[in-house]
């Protein structure tokens with residue numbers, strides 16, 4: 001875009017301008033996300049990390065704010081940061097233009113002022129989980145006093161906005177603006193997914209609050225010993241039963257988990273000499289929990305371990321295994337019972 005707007009500079013200047021602008025653009029995104037994390041931490045809410053992507057970022061905040069006021073501040077500070085950055089770069093652009101600075105510098109500061117403004121506006125769109133949607137949710141939460149209801153209403157907003165963006169993209173596509181159209185469809189699709197996920201995650205989190213893994217695990221699962229070969233494991237276990245994974249134990253003591261996926265990663269010709277013990281995901285890699293551990297933390301561990309399941313042990317003795325399926329079954333049972341009880 002720089003050669004079009006600022007003609008007459010050398011090729012090398014355009015490349016440097018592009019590189020600096022890109023770098024500062026990502027720094028601006030980071031500043032936006034860090035401002036969310038900073039306020040969240042100040043409110044005592046843990047933040048795990050930040051994921052940046054092309055048109056924004058997500059602070060992986062693993063808990064919701066305790067009250068609508070906190071939520072409003074956490075969501076609002078991001079767009080505010082972007083507006084402040086836009087103003088600062090705008091000021092720099094204005095000073096540079098009146099003082100007759102190099103066109104290269106003014107071009108970059110002008111671009112950053114614009115892009116930060118766009119970032120603020122995009123994030124203020126009222127589609128949850130964008131900042132604007134979270135501000136909207138905080139307001140509904142304040143009015144209704146019910147976070148789940150507020151999230152449901154806010155995700156409708158998010159879905160509505162996503163369909164609007166997708167429609168706009170399709171219109172552009174048929175109007176011949178193929179790249180613009182595809183880009184809008186992609187953003188809309190992303191928003192749509194995000195709105196669904198955030199609501200489901202909230203429902204999951206509220207349903208599992210205070211539930212311990214011992215309540216929903218599968219007790220006394222079938223186990224395997226570490227010194228059989230992968231060939232024996234496949235022939236005698238994976239081909240005979242429907243399980244996708246087995247706890248590996250020695251005298252009842254859990255050593256790790258062996259999963260079908262893990263075995264599939266090993267070339268077939270090595271199955272005769274590789275053993276379960278040297279292929280399993282060992283307990284040291286976070287796949288072992290205690291029965292009284294909270295499900296919200298256990299879900300986290302399940303997601304992070306790569307095994308998508310955890311072993312449950314007490315005093316060094318295996319008591320059970322918990323998978324996403326166990327969680328789903330438990331939720332279903334609870335829902336069915338809830339319906340019966342009225």
Ligand SMILES: [Zn+2]
Pocket residue numbers: 032033036078079123131
């Ligand atoms: Zn934000």
